[in-house]
Amino acid sequence: MAILVTGGAGYIGSHMVWALLDAGEDVVVIDRLSTGFRWAVAPQARFYLGDVGDETVLRQVFAENAIEAIIHFAGSIVVPESVADPLSYYENNTGKTRVLMSAALKAGVNRLIFSSTAAVYGTPDVAEPVSETAPLRPENPYGQSKLMSELMLRDVAHAHDFRYVALRYFNVAGADPQGRTGQSTDSATHLIKVACEAALGKRRSVSVYGTDYPTRDGTGIRDYIHVADLVEAHLCALAHLRRGGTSLVANCGYGKGFSVLDVLNAVTRAAGRPIAIEYGPRRAGDAAFVVADASLARKELGWVPRHDDLDRIVETAIAWEARLSHDVSNDIGTLRRRLAASGF
Known part of the structure; x- marks a missing residue:
């Protein structure tokens, strides 16, 4: 039996594929490569180039593989x-999840692990860790589209022999400790990725939005989770479903926060050089403090994080960023040599 990973060529998905293979699983990947990379998919996985909302592609995948469960990224x-183009988010995140779930039910696949987000909570009322029982008040189409998918999962589980785990991610960062994959998307907006690019000269500076929050240094505080621990939570969720566990929604974070300046200081330490910082006003909708209460995942899934350290997260992120720079330089050098040999 195989595990189907949708979006398996992306940042988190590619880590998931490697983790599943390391655990001895048979893995199938479907990805349209809009933001992911074919080279990021472990060679042992069977790859289908296609859209998760394409019923024809899904029928082929389910017909050609004995799929046991789906991990949907x-x-x-x-x-x-999502604010500028909400309809595309409702189509890509919600509509296509409906298509996937319908195809899975027709194929007799009744286990799914869903990539959700802390954005379903919106801005917390108080500066304390957010639990799964907090009000669900997404403030943008991205968070709303994910919440709508969670509601579909809930309703399908009530109506059919179907069980799921929805994991609400907080701030995912870092890279595979073995250096096999990492955050490679161009124009990424995640703070640690941006800071690592700045430290390696790929960006001129890092912008800090707001220095007057009611926090210890005036900048916003977030819960950063290493991508390797996040994919481990998915492995735990898969084991939970395999042993007959009931459907579950759980946060994925460490339960402690670091400020924007904490992160920039960690990147400075890892890079061994200062980063140029540009300070600006707060952005609308940014909360002062967003940290997970992830005790449910630890209790119900048996999840035990192993990389709960900001410096370790940053070290793996900057090592991957340096590797990307090296690979790009080698590719450019190879191209120049080929052009020179061709008389250009």
Whole structure:
């Protein structure tokens, strides 16, 4: 039996594929490569180039593989983009999840692990860790589209022999400790990725939005989780479903926060050089404090994080960024040599 990973060529998805293979699983990947990379998919996985909302592709995948469970990462994740183009987010994150779930039910696949987000909570009322029982008040189409998918999962589980785990991510960062994959998307907006690019000269500076929050240094505080721990939570969710566990919604974070300046200081330490910082006013909708209460995942899934350290997260992120720079330089050098040999 195989595990189907949608969006398996993306940042988190590619880590998931490697983790599943490391655990001895048979893995199938579907990805349209809109933001992911074919080279990021482990060679042992069977790859289908296609859209998770394409019923023809899904029928082929389910017909050609004995799929036991689905880990569903495919979707769009950029909040400002969702505000500017909400319909594309409702189509890509919600509509296509419906298509996937329908195809799964027709194929007799009744286990799914869903990539959700802390954006379903909106801005917390108080500066304390957010639990799964907090009010669900998404403030943008991205968070709303993910919440709508969660509601579909809930309703399908009530109506059919179907069980799921929805994991609400907080701030995912870092890279595979073995250096096999990492955050490679161009124009990424995640703070640690941006800071690492600045430290390596790929960006001129890092912008800090707001220095007057009611926090210890005036900048916003977030819960950063290493991508390797996040994919481990998915492995735990898969084990939970395999042993007959009931459907579950759980946060994925460490339960402690670091400020924007904490992160920039960690990147400075890892890079061994200062980063140029540009300070600006707060952005609308940014909360002062967003940290997870992830005790449910630890209790119900048996999840035990192993990389709960900001410096470790940053070290793996900057090592991957340096590797990307090296690979790009080598590719450019190879191209120049080929052009020179051709008389250009």
